[in-house]
Amino acid sequence: MGSKITIIGAGSVGATIAYTLSGENIASEIVMIDINKEKVQGEVMDIEQGTCFRDPISIVCGDYEDAKDSDIVIITSGIARKPGQTRIELTQTNVNILKSITPEIVKAAPNAIYIIVSNPVDIMTYVFTKISGLPERQIIGSGTILDTARLKFALSDHFGVAQKNIHAYVFGEHGDSSFIPWSGAYISGVSVDEFYELMKARGKDIEAVDKEAMLTYVQKSGGKIIANKGATFYAVSRSVCQICARVAASSDSIATVSSMMHGEYGIEDVCLSTLTILGPNGIQGKLPMRMKKEEIEKLKASADTLKSVIAQIEW
Ligand SMILES: NC(=O)C1=CN([C@@H]2O[C@H](COP(=O)(O)OP(=O)(O)OC[C@H]3O[C@@H](n4cnc5c(N)ncnc54)[C@H](O)[C@@H]3O)[C@@H](O)[C@H]2O)C=CC1
Numbered sequence: 001m002g003s004k005i006t007i008i009g010a011g012s013v014g015a016t017i018a019y020t021l022s023g024e025n026i027a028s029e030i031v032m033i034d035i036n037k038e039k040v041q042g043e044v045m046d047i048e049q050g051t052c053f054r055d056p057i058s059i060v061c062g063d064y065e066d067a068k069d070s071d072i073v074i075i076t077s078g079i080a081r082k083p084g085q086t087r088i089e090l091t092q093t094n095v096n097i098l099k100s101i102t103p104e105i106v107k108a109a110p111n112a113i114y115i116i117v118s119n120p121v122d123i124m125t126y127v128f129t130k131i132s133g134l135p136e137r138q139i140i141g142s143g144t145i146l147d148t149a150r151l152k153f154a155l156s157d158h159f160g161v162a163q164k165n166i167h168a169y170v171f172g173e174h175g176d177s178s179f180i181p182w183s184g185a186y187i188s189g190v191s192v193d194e195f196y197e198l199m200k201a202r203g204k205d206i207e208a209v210d211k212e213a214m215l216t217y218v219q220k221s222g223g224k225i226i227a228n229k230g231a232t233f234y235a236v237s238r239s240v241c242q243i244c245a246r247v248a249a250s251s252d253s254i255a256t257v258s259s260m261m262h263g264e265y266g267i268e269d270v271c272l273s274t275l276t277i278l279g280p281n282g283i284q285g286k287l288p289m290r291m292k293k294e295e296i297e298k299l300k301a302s303a304d305t306l307k308s309v310i311a312q313i314e315w
């Protein structure tokens, strides 16, 4: 029996998450909620008409009461970045939308694991944590899981090595203050720098990783895709489905997702991404990664950037 998953917001991201879930075996029931009823009805019809090729799955256009007993609720409602806009510029509008939907969805599904996707995702995760009244373990911001996926793709492409062999992460804000803790970046147990030396010694035609350029690639990917096609939705939807799969799994796993900090690395009262243990009950804890002093400073700077945005929110 799969999970019951409710998705709020049936725009590009919400609909693509529903479509991606309809091709996997994580959910047996998907409820989609949006203020734009015509759009959500169209999305439901379009997705359900492709489900004859799989085990039965129910996909419905619903309202908040239909979210009752959801195992997972995914929040994608809100406005998205336009070309040239930063995620931070969306803050107050999306906070207001989040404030309007939170009482209704929490009443309907108080025991669900919540995955926050709307941007700026770390701020939205923080606000939801503060206003929902839910235990923090139930609240996961998609955070830098997408940035980490972008980094893995870029490193795999650079070295010509399978992404599954790459263990490297993006920490901090899902945004311009994120950074890559290179001291924890490995390719099958070998540091990225050492891997380069080893491949070069084997005669592989390869360049050393330009770390600044790689961070820029990660940070600017969203903006570039939005400039080219108007929105990003495929990679983020795969990332969110991965979070769903992990909280539906029987064993724990580690991902870079956003959640409330409680003194880890000297940071508190802000949501951002570090290595986080996910399991059937949601967030099980954080995995402290040994970082260099300057990397911890970057994480603190990212936390300060987010805190300065939080300070401007009209609650
Ligand atoms: N965290 C991440 O990695 C990523 C986050 N995003 C964010 O996800 C959000 C959604 O992006 P898109 O789907 O592209 O936007 P979109 O504009 O296509 O869809 C947003 C949907 O939210 C709905 N909505 C607005 N207010 C609502 C309310 N009160 N209740 C229910 N539904 C409501 C709209 O009707 C619309 O269908 C944006 O904030 C975007 O920035 C997008 C990509 C990656």
Ligand SMILES: CC(=O)C(=O)O
Residues within 6 Å of the ligand: 081, 087, 119, 146, 221, 222, 223, 232, 236
């Ligand atoms: C839109 C966004 O947050 C991203 O693609 O990174």
